[in-house]
Amino acid sequence: MKLTLILALSATTLFAQLPTGIAVKRDVEYVPGGGPRQMLDVYYPEKTDKPVPLVVWIHGGAWSAGSKDRPPGLPVLLEQGFAVASVTYRFTQTAVFPAQIEDCKTAIRWLRKNAASLNIAPEKIGVWGGSAGGHLVAMLGVAGDVKDWDKGENLDQSSRVQAVCDWFGPSDLLTFGPQGGNDRPKNPRPFPATDAADSPEGKLIGGAVPENKDKARAASPVTYVTKDDAPFLIMHGDKDPLVPAAQSTELHELLEKAGVPSKLIILPGAGHGGPQFSSRESLGKVAEFFAKTLKN
Numbered sequence: 001m002k003l004t005l006i007l008a009l010s011a012t013t014l015f016a017q018l019p020t021g022i023a024v025k026r027d028v029e030y031v032p033g034g035g036p037r038q039m040l041d042v043y044y045p046e047k048t049d050k051p052v053p054l055v056v057w058i059h060g061g062a063w064s065a066g067s068k069d070r071p072p073g074l075p076v077l078l079e080q081g082f083a084v085a086s087v088t089y090r091f092t093q094t095a096v097f098p099a100q101i102e103d104c105k106t107a108i109r110w111l112r113k114n115a116a117s118l119n120i121a122p123e124k125i126g127v128w129g130g131s132a133g134g135h136l137v138a139m140l141g142v143a144g145d146v147k148d149w150d151k152g153e154n155l156d157q158s159s160r161v162q163a164v165c166d167w168f169g170p171s172d173l174l175t176f177g178p179q180g181g182n183d184r185p186k187n188p189r190p191f192p193a194t195d196a197a198d199s200p201e202g203k204l205i206g207g208a209v210p211e212n213k214d215k216a217r218a219a220s221p222v223t224y225v226t227k228d229d230a231p232f233l234i235m236h237g238d239k240d241p242l243v244p245a246a247q248s249t250e251l252h253e254l255l256e257k258a259g260v261p262s263k264l265i266i267l268p269g270a271g272h273g274g275p276q277f278s279s280r281e282s283l284g285k286v287a288e289f290f291a292k293t294l295k296n
Contacts, residue, residue, distance in 0.1 A: 019078050021046050025118075030087075030110035031103070031152060037090045040107050041068055044083040044118045051121035053294035054111060056161075057086045060131030060169075060273075062200035063100055064091045072130075073283040080287055082294075083120050085111055089136070096206040097219045100132075101139045102149050105159035108140065109150070112157040124294045126163035126230075128286065130273060131243065132200070134169020138221035138251065141166075141230040163293035165233045165286050168243050168272055171251035173201050173209050173216035176244070225254045231261040233289040235282065237270025263289070 018024070023046045031038040045052060057071035068086040077084050089103035108125060115122035129137035143149065144160035170176060197208040205215040217223050232255055236248040245266060255262035265285065270276040 017075055018043065019075065022078055028110075030107045037088055037094070038103055038106075039068065040085050040087045040110070042083065042085040042111070042118060043074065043078060044120060046119075048119045051115065051119055051124075052081055052083050053124035053126065053290065054083045054085060054115075054118075054120045055290055055294075056108065056111065056125065056127045056137075057084065058104060058127060058129035058133040058136050059086070059088065060129065060133040061091075063097075063132045063135075063204050064093055064200065066132070072278060073286060076283055076287055077290070080291065082290065083118060092200070092203040097204050097215070098149050100136055100204075101143070102151050104136050104140055105149055106152050106154070108159045108161060109154040109157040113154040122157075123162070125161050126165070126290050126294050127161045128165040128167070128290075129169065130167035130277070131169060134166040135171070135221065136169075137161075137164050138166045138169050138171060138232075139224070140164065141232060142221050142224040142226070144230070145226075145228075146224065161230050163233075163290060164230050165235070165289060166248070166251070167277060168236045168240055168245075168248065169221075170201070170243050171247045172220045172222045173205070174213060174220065175250065176201060176209070176247065222251055222254055225251075225258050225260070227259045229255065229258070229260045231293050233263050233265070233286065235265045235267065235277065235285070237267045237272065237274070237276065239269055240272045242272040 022043055024043050026041045027039050030040050055077055059066040059068055068088040071086040074084055087107045090099045112122045127137040127140050140161050141164035150159055195208055195210050196202055202208050205212050205219050209216045234248045234252050236245045238245050248264060252262050252264040267276045
């Protein structure tokens with residue numbers, strides 16, 4: 001069965017495709033009483049000779065929608081010896097930045113705290129996300145040392161990660177630029193222009209970017225790049241109508257300048273996600289990256 005077909009199956013059918021010996025915990029509250037927006041699912045080996053590396057998927061959806069169900073590449077990662085977690089977080093309808101990154105950091109700390117019971121190696125945690133999720137995993141990769149965002153549970157645990165796969169995530173809200181329908185008439189952005197207060201970026205920071213530059217800078221991964229950041233794999237389509245590929249190029253160049261291992265893959269003809277990202281080739285590159293960074 002082709003992997004692209006597996007990814008299209010219902011959640012129930014997908015679970016039937018999981019390798020044998022995989023246990024699943026669903027709808028775990030990583031914040032006690034946090035409700036459905038502060039939950040995670042985790043797929044892990046029931047028995048293992050030694051703890052396995054963990055890949056954490058963080059979904060996209062303009063920071064205001066999306067689901068932790070059916071993370072991409074799940075069967076492939078499990079078959080290659082990884083545990084997988086999938087995390088959701090508070091949306092902008094109820095909380096502005098930095099609530100989203102605080103939630104992601106809290107989820108990482110919860111997973112480390114419970115690593116032994118999940119057969120996870122706590123020192124080998126990678127993160128992977130697309131679009132808004134790409135933005136958040138990039139934040140986890142560069143802002144592990146921002147202690148102001150470590151709040152709530154399990155503060156005795158680190159929220160640092162050891163590898164980041166960023167799929168077409170915004171990296172610099174100040175250079176994002178207006179992307180309204182008039183700019184791209186053949187494939188218009190289905191949101192207000194990025195300099196509007198009611199754009200996804202405006203809702204994230206609580207106001208229009210041009211009028212809230214300090215908040216926009218604080219919500220941008222490029223602000224936090226330093227030489228001790230986690231290795232990155234960044235993938236972006238050159239026909240992306242929502243997040244310009246220049247966002248990934250800017251982040252990649254800053255990481256390289258700081259001496260951080262970073263690989264940028266631009267997919268010709270690809271848009272904002274789609275079949276070129278869910279292909280066996282692209283998912284294979286992701287699995288190869290995590291094998292290199294988390295298993296060695």
